[in-house]
Amino acid sequence: MRFIKPDINIEFIGRKKIAFFLSIVCIAISVLSLIIHKGPRLGVDFAGGTLVQIKFASTVRIDDIKSGLGTIGLGKSSVQQFGQQTDNEFLIRTEISYEGGEGFTTDIKNALESSTEGEVEIRRVEMVGPQVGEDLRKKALFAMFYALLFITIYISGRFELKWMLSGVVAAALIGAVYIFNLFSVSIPFLIGAALIVTLIIFWFLELKYAMGAIVALIHDVIITVGIFSILDKEFALPIIAALLTIIGYSLNDTIIVFDRIRENLRKYHKKPLAFIINRSINETLGRTILTSMTTLVVVVTLFILGGGIIHDFAFALIIGIVVGTYSSIFVASPILLAWQNHAKK
Amino acid sequence: MKKFSWKLILVFAVIVAAVIHVLPTFEPGLWPHKQINLGLDLQGGMHLVLEVDTAKAVEGQVERIAQEIRDQLRKERLRKVSLNRIDGNKISATIQDPQILEKFNALLKADFDFLKRSPRTESGASIIILEIPAAEAENTKRLAVDQALETIRNRIDQFGVAEPDIRRQGEKRILIQLPGIKDPDRAKDLIGRTALLEFKLVDDTQDVNTAVKGNVPAGREVLYRVDEDPDTGNITKVPFLLKKRTLLTGANLTNARVDFDQFNIPHVSINFDKKGARDFERITGDNVNKRLAIVLDDTVASAPVIQEKIAGGQARITGDFTLDEAKDLAIVLRAGALPAPVNILEERTVGPSLGADSIRKGLLSMLIGGILVVLFMVVYYKGAGVIADVALILNIILIAGGLAAAGATLTLPGIAGIILTIGMAVDANVIIFERIREELTLGRTVRAAVDAGFKRATLTILDANVTTLIAAIVLFQFGTGPIKGFAVTLSLGVIASLFTALVLSRLVFDYILGSRKVKTLSI
Numbered sequence: 001m002r003f004i005k006p007d008i009n010i011e012f013i014g015r016k017k018i019a020f021f022l023s024i025v026c027i028a029i030s031v032l033s034l035i036i037h038k039g040p041r042l043g044v045d046f047a048g049g050t051l052v053q054i055k056f057a058s059t060v061r062i063d064d065i066k067s068g069l070g071t072i073g074l075g076k077s078s079v080q081q082f083g084q085q086t087d088n089e090f091l092i093r094t095e096i097s098y099e100g101g102e103g104f105t106t107d108i109k110n111a112l113e114s115s116t117e118g119e120v121e122i123r124r125v126e127m128v129g130p131q132v133g134e135d136l137r138k139k140a141l142f143a144m145f146y147a148l149l150f151i152t153i154y155i156s157g158r159f160e161l162k163w164m165l166s167g168v169v170a171a172a173l174i175g176a177v178y179i180f181n182l183f184s185v186s187i188p189f190l191i192g193a194a195l196i197v198t199l200i201i202f203w204f205l206e207l208k209y210a211m212g213a214i215v216a217l218i219h220d221v222i223i224t225v226g227i228f229s230i231l232d233k234e235f236a237l238p239i240i241a242a243l244l245t246i247i248g249y250s251l252n253d254t255i256i257v258f259d260r261i262r263e264n265l266r267k268y269h270k271k272p273l274a275f276i277i278n279r280s281i282n283e284t285l286g287r288t289i290l291t292s293m294t295t296l297v298v299v300v301t302l303f304i305l306g307g308g309i310i311h312d313f314a315f316a317l318i319i320g321i322v323v324g325t326y327s328s329i330f331v332a333s334p335i336l337l338a339w340q341n342h343a344k345k
Numbered sequence: 346m347k348k349f350s351w352k353l354i355l356v357f358a359v360i361v362a363a364v365i366h367v368l369p370t371f372e373p374g375l376w377p378h379k380q381i382n383l384g385l386d387l388q389g390g391m392h393l394v395l396e397v398d399t400a401k402a403v404e405g406q407v408e409r410i411a412q413e414i415r416d417q418l419r420k421e422r423l424r425k426v427s428l429n430r431i432d433g434n435k436i437s438a439t440i441q442d443p444q445i446l447e448k449f450n451a452l453l454k455a456d457f458d459f460l461k462r463s464p465r466t467e468s469g470a471s472i473i474i475l476e477i478p479a480a481e482a483e484n485t486k487r488l489a490v491d492q493a494l495e496t497i498r499n500r501i502d503q504f505g506v507a508e509p510d511i512r513r514q515g516e517k518r519i520l521i522q523l524p525g526i527k528d529p530d531r532a533k534d535l536i537g538r539t540a541l542l543e544f545k546l547v548d549d550t551q552d553v554n555t556a557v558k559g560n561v562p563a564g565r566e567v568l569y570r571v572d573e574d575p576d577t578g579n580i581t582k583v584p585f586l587l588k589k590r591t592l593l594t595g596a597n598l599t600n601a602r603v604d605f606d607q608f609n610i611p612h613v614s615i616n617f618d619k620k621g622a623r624d625f626e627r628i629t630g631d632n633v634n635k636r637l638a639i640v641l642d643d644t645v646a647s648a649p650v651i652q653e654k655i656a657g658g659q660a661r662i663t664g665d666f667t668l669d670e671a672k673d674l675a676i677v678l679r680a681g682a683l684p685a686p687v688n689i690l691e692e693r694t695v696g697p698s699l700g701a702d703s704i705r706k707g708l709l710s711m712l713i714g715g716i717l718v719v720l721f722m723v724v725y726y727k728g729a730g731v732i733a734d735v736a737l738i739l740n741i742i743l744i745a746g747g748l749a750a751a752g753a754t755l756t757l758p759g760i761a762g763i764i765l766t767i768g769m770a771v772d773a774n775v776i777i778f779e780r781i782r783e784e785l786t787l788g789r790t791v792r793a794a795v796d797a798g799f800k801r802a803t804l805t806i807l808d809a810n811v812t813t814l815i816a817a818i819v820l821f822q823f824g825t826g827p828i829k830g831f832a833v834t835l836s837l838g839v840i841a842s843l844f845t846a847l848v849l850s851r852l853v854f855d856y857i858l859g860s861r862k863v864k865t866l867s868i
Contacts, residue, residue: 001724001725001726001727002725006782006783006786053699055698104530105529105530105694106530121696121698122694122696123695123696123698123699124693124694124695124696124699125529125692125693125694126692126693126694127689127691127692127693128690128691129688129689129690129691131396131690132394132690132691136825139823139825140823142823143819143820143822143823143824146819146822146823147815147816147819147820150815150819151812151815151816154811154812154815155812158808158811237824237825237827237828238758238827238828238831240828241758241820241824241828241831241832244816244817244819244820245765245813245816245817245820245835247812247816248812248813248814248815248816248817249769249812249813249816251809251812252772252809252812252813255805255808255809255812256776256805256809259804259805259808263801283783284779286779287775287776287779290725290775290779291769291771291772291775291776294718294721294722294768294769294771294772294775295765295768295769295772296768297714297717297718297721297768298710298714298715298717298718298764298765298767298768299764299765299768301710301713301714301717301764302710302714302761302764302765304710305706305709305710305713306706306707306710306761306764307702307703307706307707309386309703309757310703310706310707310757310758310761313758313761314761317765
């Protein structure tokens, strides 16, 4: 059985302008949404606060829950249905973190049982103090930063087969980060600066494959974060795990296509680059789509059956895999070509 | 055939090792190997991060030193030295008379030479600021965290939690994991209370009500007893005017246990050690007919009138206790007071029913996702798909074996990692099979196509997996709790899928192709 015929020949490179336009629009919307929402919406893990998951034995009205919370001074908390409607489960979120406070959950249980006249089960409590929230935020950003750094070093070495150069890239990058660190700038800025330095280094050292891969990577992460922002979903620790997985996984397809391009460059060295790239994408189209599809199948299963706690995590992976597949065809490879055209001028 | 027999041995060795590690999880006690640990999010339990307020420990130490100086002054009959603790951790001594100043300095030099002294004069009076050296303060802080860790461990041991994990985290934080805890609020209360037991005299010679209004006499303090009406739940606070000086503390206890009076109301009986018993006898003997307040964490538990001198080193703490409260009080008194208060910085509690739900949903997703992928591979690649499916199933066994062997913890994100691996593990096979198909289309023989397929795909597969592995390792370094579980299963999954795709699948292909002349390949 075959979905993709071996002699398939779709014009991808010819449509690169449409693809670029689409990508830029997506990124612009993502960035715009982030600006409007004043950055990603941080969950309890990063912003600090308390999250309580409760389950009622019978159906209750959200207003009764809210009035019950009001009696113990938690009237400002957000209350949200969790999972299926028939589960009678709710998430209560408050910015208050009760450092050292005793009997907090018992208070909630008692208040809700008297206001809703139903039996309450406290299923989960997550309290993160502001200090720990800040620590976790830092850790998450550093994790993103180091993942990007190491992957950059790896692909600049592997794609170009110049490990010496990759060492230079690493040294330059670490040096740049060190200098920025002297000015004690914030970590998001540090990541941004490191990425720009990376791209500049790639530009000057003419590491075009690495450049394509990194641009595609940034593209995937921005759009995933953007979609989360547009849907007003919360950033919690598992989402960072999902983003890192996307960083690692979305390169897979790019690597497959790039390897084939290099192989075909030797095979058809008389042909123009646009032809070789297009042919390479077509030749590897089958495995690009199949590998993404098998992974997508399991992640969608997880999204549907995995339950509320893992829902957003699975959702982030779905977006990441879809966008990552798109970018390896429509972003990473065309950048190679754009580079070539630029070099000729 | 001989050429790849070492691979065969390797594959068998790996499979056998994995199975040996996995089996005890499903059949406990089969042989002495560890089971796969379940994270708190799967088995239910409480995760706490506490911070020891070490500054308070230093303040306490400074307060004790000030008390010692006062005692010494009394012994030497030096009056008119006013000692106060300022800025939390300094003592200021104000002296008007130069003669006394000289004697005071001599006293400091003789007994308190370790204190840093900075003298100055202010409107005729000499002021000496006393400070404990920074190194000493650091030491106190470190000891406070050590001691808090030990005390909390004792309390939890006596409370009875199976396999608690209590460890120091960073400079002054303590990480506590209590699997399967049923009453998180009670456990939190038990862990978090300072449990500083003090005996202080009640000052009945002065009016407590003027003191409550803010006019507290020197050397006195107002503390409250909290009474809860058992019927209405209303809380009333009764003020007591106490002499600030602590006569005896819980540090001199040898035992504390729950007892009942004739009305079957619980109280806590305590036994003093030798010194405590002696002190208690003297205190009660000197203060007959006065009230002795039993103060627990700055709250008055009770303040009975001393009827007579009490010898024998026994006392009882009565109060408004439920049986559980009395039990917990006995535990914390036995385990000792925390050297400084602790704050809860982070709490994550998962009820056992939610944990069971998560396991059920996680396994269901894994099963359904797995079946879908297995079916897809067979339909799409036929015979070769079966090889990929065998590799996939083995892959999961290897991950489980790896988890058990490494003593790692399986969490809900960890299950998600395994599910993700199921999808990614077949990727390697897809890349190889597509390459083989391509080579076959070019008209190569089956043998050549398979060889070329593996040869050409190997590097691509390695690259693709290395990037995922990098992300997983970084995540492991920075992740906490459940996320670490994800990083572990993802890393194991990536390594296992490299092994199954590049070594195991290859071996099966070689076996099929080597045994007979194969003209066509089911792919």
